[in-house]
Amino acid sequence: MPDSLSGDSLGVRFEKRLRKSESLVSGPVIAEASWFNWNRLNILLLVLLFYATVMYMVRRTKAGAPLRFRRIAGIDAIDEAIGRATELGKPVLYVPGTQNIENIQTIASIQLLTSVASKAATYDIPIIVPLNRAFMVSVGEEAVKQGFLNAGRPDAYMRDNIRYLSDEQFAFTSGVTGIMMREKTAAHSYLGAFYAESLILSETGFVTGAIQIAGTANTHRLPFFVVACDYTLIGEYFATSALVTRMLK
Numbered sequence: 050m051p052d053s054l055s056g057d058s059l060g061v062r063f064e065k066r067l068r069k070s071e072s073l074v075s076g077p078v079i080a081e082a083s084w085f086n087w088n089r090l091n092i093l094l095l096v097l098l099f100y101a102t103v104m105y106m107v108r109r110t111k112a113g114a115p116l117r118f119r120r121i122a123g124i125d126a127i128d129e130a131i132g133r134a135t136e137l138g139k140p141v142l143y144v145p146g147t148q149n150i151e152n153i154q155t156i157a158s159i160q161l162l163t164s165v166a167s168k169a170a171t172y173d174i175p176i177i178v179p180l181n182r183a184f185m186v187s188v189g190e191e192a193v194k195q196g197f198l199n200a201g202r203p204d205a206y207m208r209d210n211i212r213y214l215s216d217e218q219f220a221f222t223s224g225v226t227g228i229m230m231r232e233k234t235a236a237h238s239y240l241g242a243f244y245a246e247s248l249i250l251s252e253t254g255f256v257t258g259a260i261q262i263a264g265t266a267n268t269h270r271l272p273f274f275v276v277a278c279d280y281t282l283i284g285e286y287f288a289t290s291a292l293v294t295r296m297l298k
Contacts (some may be wrong), residue, residue: 123262123280124289130236130260131168139235140175140210141165144225144250145189146241146265147218149182154266157287158241159192165238166196170205177210179228181221186213222246226253239263239278240289243270251277264289 110116143165145158158276162178169176178189189211197206211213214224226249228234237254238246240263247263254261256276263274264282274281282289 052173081185119285121282121285121289123264123282125287126260126262126280127165127168130238131151131165131172131174133260134169134174134235135172135236139233140177141169141236141238142225142228142232142254142259143176143178143233143238144241145178145185145240146243147181147221147246148242150185150188152242153287154242155185157168157289159188159205161238161240161289162189162192163196163199166193168196168200170197170200173202173205175207175210177212177232177234179212179214179221179225180244181214181216181218183213183216186211201282218244218246219249222249229253229257229259233257235259237261239265240282241265241275242267243274248273248277254278 106116106167131141134252143162145162146152146155148155149270150156150159158249176193178193180186180189190208193211194203197203212224212228215221229237230253234257237250239250239261243263243265244267247265250276251261251263251297261278262282263278265271265274266287271281271283
């Protein structure tokens with residue numbers, strides 16, 4: 050029998066491999082308290098710089114210093130959209146997302162709704178607000194009513210244009226698309242939290258030829274809005290309420 054296949058040779062080779070695979074024995078280890086990882090010092094400095102910047106801006110605002118807002122194309126287009134609806138004599142459609150009022154995106158959208166309603170009232174154009182939460186009806190009514198009041202047109206406010214459709218996602222979506230087709234709305238605003246219904250809404254609005262403005266913090270929905278809408282608010286969605294309040298006065 051060849052040596053390469055003998056039992057002794059196999060045993061020796063196995064023993065050598067076993068010795069190579071064995072790890073070295075280290076000495077005793079003593080645990081020590083570590084209050085700060087100095088390898089992360091750069092992160093601490095960035096956090097402190099951000100905090101100092103925020104506190105500085107808060108102090109400036111409380112002192113009455115004017116704040117400068119960067120102009121956003123999607124917000125500038127709100128005037129254009131309402132003006133187009135005025136020329137065509139058709140209503141404006143505003144969808145404040147599909148979540149309840151406790152959602153931060155819905156809160157931001159309701160603030161925008163007041164400003165948009167005020168502008169629509171100035172041009173004497175109806176604004177339709179479909180909702181998919183029963184509790185949101187009273188919130189939407191107050192927001193639109195306040196907008197008409199700010200414009201000095203409380204008599205033009207139409208309560209029936211604040212419409213509760215359904216709590217079901219796609220039943221609500223079908224109701225909104227039906228409004229688009231029946232009412233021939235000329236300007237659509239999708240501002241808030243949206244999910245799978247975003248593509249259906251924006252595609253239907255595109256087919257009707259309406260000018261569309263969309264904004265959401267749900268990044269997985271942004272590609273659909275970017276493709277089907279004229280203007281899309283991406284990272285600046287939560288800053289728009291302050292900007293719109295100033296611009297639409």
